Amino acid sequence: MFDFDATLPLIAIQFLVLTAIMNVVFYKPLTRVIGEREDYIRSKKNEARERLDKANRLAEQYEQELANTRRQSQGLIADAQAEAQKIATEQVAAAQKEVQGELLQAQQELNQQKQAALGQLEQEVDALSRQILRKLVGATG
Amino acid sequence: MHYSGLLLDMLNGFDPMPLAKLEVGHHLYWRIGDLTIHGQVFLTSWIVIGLLLIASIAATRNAQRVPSGIQNLMEYALEFVRDLTKNQIGEKEYRPWVPFVGTLFLFIFVANWSGALVPWKLIHLPEGELAAPTNDINTTVALALLVSLAYFYAGFKKKGLGYFAKYIQPTPILLPIAILEDFTKPLSLSFRLFGNILADELVVAVLVLLVPLFVPLPVMMLGLFTSAIQALVFATLAAAYIHEALEGHGEEEAH
Amino acid sequence: MDPLVAAASVIAAALAIGLAAIGPGIGQGNASGQAVEGIARQPEAEGKIRGTLLLTLAFMESLTIYGLVIALVLLFANPFA
Numbered sequence: 001m002f003d004f005d006a007t008l009p010l011i012a013i014q015f016l017v018l019t020a021i022m023n024v025v026f027y028k029p030l031t032r033v034i035g036e037r038e039d040y041i042r043s044k045k046n047e048a049r050e051r052l053d054k055a056n057r058l059a060e061q062y063e064q065e066l067a068n069t070r071r072q073s074q075g076l077i078a079d080a081q082a083e084a085q086k087i088a089t090e091q092v093a094a095a096q097k098e099v100q101g102e103l104l105q106a107q108q109e110l111n112q113q114k115q116a117a118l119g120q121l122e123q124e125v126d127a128l129s130r131q132i133l134r135k136l137v138g139a140t141g
Numbered sequence: 142m143h144y145s146g147l148l149l150d151m152l153n154g155f156d157p158m159p160l161a162k163l164e165v166g167h168h169l170y171w172r173i174g175d176l177t178i179h180g181q182v183f184l185t186s187w188i189v190i191g192l193l194l195i196a197s198i199a200a201t202r203n204a205q206r207v208p209s210g211i212q213n214l215m216e217y218a219l220e221f222v223r224d225l226t227k228n229q230i231g232e233k234e235y236r237p238w239v240p241f242v243g244t245l246f247l248f249i250f251v252a253n254w255s256g257a258l259v260p261w262k263l264i265h266l267p268e269g270e271l272a273a274p275t276n277d278i279n280t281t282v283a284l285a286l287l288v289s290l291a292y293f294y295a296g297f298k299k300k301g302l303g304y305f306a307k308y309i310q311p312t313p314i315l316l317p318i319a320i321l322e323d324f325t326k327p328l329s330l331s332f333r334l335f336g337n338i339l340a341d342e343l344v345v346a347v348l349v350l351l352v353p354l355f356v357p358l359p360v361m362m363l364g365l366f367t368s369a370i371q372a373l374v375f376a377t378l379a380a381a382y383i384h385e386a387l388e389g390h391g392e393e394e395a396h
Numbered sequence: 397m398d399p400l401v402a403a404a405s406v407i408a409a410a411l412a413i414g415l416a417a418i419g420p421g422i423g424q425g426n427a428s429g430q431a432v433e434g435i436a437r438q439p440e441a442e443g444k445i446r447g448t449l450l451l452t453l454a455f456m457e458s459l460t461i462y463g464l465v466i467a468l469v470l471l472f473a474n475p476f477a
Contacts, residue, residue, distance in 0.1 A: 002469065
């Protein structure tokens with residue numbers, strides 16, 4: 001059972017040769033493959049993180065732009081409303097003024113006509129009263 | 142040195158069953174010049190090495206970014222041994238030791254499981270029988286001595302001759318114990334692995350001898366479990382010894 | 397083989413494995429009990445505790461294995477045979 005012979009050194013040499021061969025055909029290539037895979041995964045992860053950052057930034061930017069635009073459009077609406085309001089008030093005021101002017105004019109005209117009619121009436125009264133007087137004086141005189 | 146064993150003679154004496162025979166200490170001897178080697182150890186270790194190499198080449202031949210099939214399995218194995226080494230040696234210096242510790246783990250693991258899963262007994266050899274390579278004391282001692290060399294190498298490479306300072310670090314009184322440690326480390330490493338694997342196979346063999354069907358199955362499952370744990374223990378201890386040599390006794394830090 | 401050596405070897409083997417099983421048995425019981433207590437206290441640490449427990453159990457187990465190796469040496473590779 002404990003018979004040592006040339007098996008011992010030969011097995012040792014065989015094992016060392018096996019280690020050397022395994023180093024070439026197993027450890028080195030597989031370590032390289034695993035390292036490459038880790039690098040690949042790391043770079044992909046970084047890339048993905050960058051892309052996510054970029055997407056987040058873009059989304060934020062778009063959101064901001066959207067908010068800006070919304071604010072702008074609200075401002076526009078408010079402006080337009082204010083302008084419309086102003087125009088409406090102006091027009092109403094103008095119309096009122098015009099109406100009042102016309103009213104005034106009509107009253108003035110009416111007054112003038114009244115004056116004219118009164119003046120005419122007075123003349124006619126004068127003429128009538130002179131006729132009456134002449135008739136009366138003529139009859140007696 | 143060829144003992145046919147006391148229990149062996151007894152058991153084989155009254156057991157006519159050819160199903161299981163307890164054979165310890167029988168080897169298939171090959172002769173190369175003046176040297177004798179245990180043929181069955183080399184046969185099975187070549188199969189184990191072939192399995193490992195085929196799996197590695199199949200995994201890396203067409204390595205994809207998204208792994209599948211065998212590549213997935215081998216990547217899991219690689220990450221497992223890398224984590225094991227990192228946990229023991231530390232983040233800073235573990236890298237050059239991953240192949241050594243990892244190959245230790247993978248070789249012992251596949252060897253142990255091949256002994257438990259492959260029905261070697263069906264293949265008849267002229268002498269001895271096929272079993273896990275770690276079933277032979279030569280293999281485990283070879284691996285344990287390699288671990289010793291590795292941690293000496295690690296210490297020398299890091300600190301030069303200053304590595305010897307750790308022998309007299311707290312006090313020179315402990316010098317004999319520190320030297321003794323260098324001998325007990327490979328001894329316990331090799332005996333632990335050898336004993337566990339041999340014990341597994343013997344227990345299974347004895348149970349098969351007694352009840353050939355079904356009853357040995359739970360013990361076989363336990364054997365699979367122990368084999369895996371022993372491979373893990375061997376690799377963990379190897380990495381821990383290397384770490385100790387790298388750190389020295391003075392600056393013990395938690396890992 | 398001398399029958400006296402054979403008998404002594406068998407007894408020694410039995411004693412080796414039997415005695416070597418006592419200490420690790422107690423130690424493993426202690427370790428498992430503590431581990432269960434730890435899991436009961438902190439169920440979320442179960443995986444870590446289990447890993448460490450298995451490793452330490454293997455270390456304790458190896459003490460018995462040393463006894464077993466001695467027993468196997470006595471039975472199969474007896475130096476006094």
